[in-house]
Amino acid sequence: MEEQCYLINAVPYPINRDRKGHYISDSKRIGYIQKEKGCFLSLVNELKAKGHIHSDTKVILIKKTVYEGLFEAVDAQYPIAHSDYIAFPRYYNDLNFTQKIRAAMGRQMAL
Numbered sequence: 001m002e003e004q005c006y007l008i009n010a011v012p013y014p015i016n017r018d019r020k021g022h023y024i025s026d027s028k029r030i031g032y033i034q035k036e037k038g039c040f041l042s043l044v045n046e047l048k049a050k051g052h053i054h055s056d057t058k059v060i061l062i063k064k065t066v067y068e069g070l071f072e073a074v075d076a077q078y079p080i081a082h083s084d085y086i087a088f089p090r091y092y093n094d095l096n097f098t099q100k101i102r103a104a105m106g107r108q109m110a111l
Contacts, residue, residue, distance in 0.1 A: 004052065008043050010066045011036040026065050033069030041073060060104050063088045081105065 015032045047053045058081035061067040067085035081104040089097040
């Protein structure tokens with residue numbers, strides 16, 4: 001069976017800066033993410049309803065704020081593929097990010 005991945009934003013709008021261009025703190029970002037968790041879960045559940053994923057489909061939460069904001073809600077419905085947050089990649093070919101994603105997916109690093 002062919003494996004598929006879906007990239008779904010935690011919220012349907014940018015939360016890194018406000019309308020005036022000021023940086024939004026991580027605690028406020030987590031608040032926005034928690035406020036919009038229903039929207040996120042409805043997108044995931046829509047994939048399930050269409051037969052694209054199942055209740056045992058593993059979810060990977062990328063970025064600390066996303067992990068902290070969604071872990072409990074997602075974990076109540078789907079298994080989380082990793083036990084700690086995976087930091088957003090910092091640069092092209094970020095080896096740490098690649099290793100953590102591969103581990104979460106149960107894959108080995110290519111040598």
